Amino acid sequence: MSDDRLISLTARRGERCPLCQKPSAERYRPFCSKRCAEIDLGRWLKGGYRIPTEETPAPGEQVETDAEETEGEMPR
Ligand SMILES: [Zn+2]
Secondary structure (H helix, E strand, C coil): CCHHHHHHHHHCCCCECCCCCCECCCCCCCCCCHHHHHHHHHHHHCCCCCCCCCCCCCHHHHHHHHHHHHHCCCCC
């Protein structure tokens, strides 16, 4: 039963660097080193991945501006 301890220690983190398959470092998870992390980051910046950050104006804001216009007491 003493083997259980050893296995849990090594298998606790089954993460490996997705780039070079080395065991990932805790600091640069899931990568093994800063270098691999930067390589992946470079892919990000080149547009390999897409981040959904399109800012769409909330429809509620337009209603607020409308209310402001009706407040003015300007006779036609
Ligand atoms: Zn790596």
